[in-house]
Amino acid sequence: MKNVYLIGVGLIGGSFAIDIKKKHPTAKIHGISRKDGTLEKALEIGIIDEKATLEDLKNAEVVIIAIPVDATVELLPKILDKISDNTLVIDAGSTKEAICKVVSNHERRRNFLACHPIAGTENSGPTAAISNLYKGKTNIICEVEKTTFKLQEKALALFTDLGMRIRYMDPVAHDKHIAYVSHLSHISSFMLGKTVIEKEKNERDIFDMAGSGFASTVRLAKSSPAMWTPIFKQNKANVIETLEEYINNLQQFKELMQQDNFHEIYNEMENTNYIKQILNGIQ
């Protein structure tokens, strides 16, 4: 791997760069970003070797797109316009349907592999990039059959280098299920943070009462609005469905409390303890 172009040099793109450099010390990482300050920072801390522009993509062996999903939808066709025949383009967006759709008829569709690495932290920007972010994590690949076989191979070699597990899924199923296991938990966390801040903002020392359980549950409320707003927009129908079910379950829990039906409250929690078995598979 020689010439890697990162479109977006934050947590996701930067963490790719760090581990690619480790495996391929001679690879040159080029960075492209709308914000020059971000590029300068990425250069300064060694995430990228050079600044570049979209016009340089004709020289790219691999292009990794790691920007908000609305920007990906806008930019991906233009990127495919500029690459060469042998360039592999991958993305890392948390939605897949709109991204796959926008290039479905592009003449370079076969150069693109739609990916969603299930990895990240609540931090963002070049300084948030870390080594081994992708190690042991799942990478969901959509519409693999639409990518030319040689470039599939190149991508899989890269993901194997990074220690990722691969799952294949169609974009519609991806967006439906990811709403439950990722998008909803971001909203539950943001709204929990909001509820507590609204109530307690002016209460001195109250947050001394918050422990690690609270910290864990609101951690995702630190996430970047610039990244998450377009995700909710693109996955609107699925996210609204999950939110309705979540609100109904909370409402029902509240009603059980109002009815003093603590026997059923106990059962609800006991049944949900089943999550232990699920989490054992994740952590």
Added chain:
Amino acid sequence: MKNVYLIGVGLIGGSFAIDIKKKHPTAKIHGISRKDGTLEKALEIGIIDEKATLEDLKNAEVVIIAIPVDATVELLPKILDKISDNTLVIDAGSTKEAICKVVSNHERRRNFLACHPIAGTENSGPTAAISNLYKGKTNIICEVEKTTFKLQEKALALFTDLGMRIRYMDPVAHDKHIAYVSHLSHISSFMLGKTVIEKEKNERDIFDMAGSGFASTVRLAKSSPAMWTPIFKQNKANVIETLEEYINNLQQFKELMQQDNFHEIYNEMENTNYIKQILNGIQ
């Protein structure tokens, strides 16, 4: 410290025992539990030195009550009946109003110090007990003025040994605020777990899509129903209030999405990012 009696030998009681033993190697830890199997397990793994019964409490220097809050309300007056003049009794319950109330007129009220150490994990039972659980954590003490000064001192020495920070609060304020920063996040987590399990239980491999963000947000859904049901019961009015505000915020978020008002969705998340400053104080 010579004779410590644990009422309840699970995560909370057991973690006290481990660190007391470290600081006071000659201390003898006696265990009392309704379940003989639990006591046997605690004995086997060295959490306690001896099994005991309530009748033995006359010999106790310190009694630590670490059982569900409904059992504490029931048992605390009986415990105070059995201790000697110089025994210190502390609890660790996540609610404080009902517990303080039940002994407000007890002739041994001054032997009791109402405590809530903000520490724990989502695990339970003797095998969940760990060293340093309380190190650097906040311990909220209620109605300190109702405890005799000498026993306050003894308790504070113990908490200092364990590395805890002390905060004083009245029981009504405690129960109101803890509903926001602890009880609500358990419900948000349980209901998130429920929503996802209901939807995805029969979908093979879906949980491969779940990442560390989901794991963090539903971690508290592993918590013990036996511990949490009586907490919600005792703090019913406050918890229902927090739940109503949380549901309203989720409902409003959903309506903003339905109205395609993603500008305001962005603002909501950006404002809630303020949680970063709060969490810096916790973690």
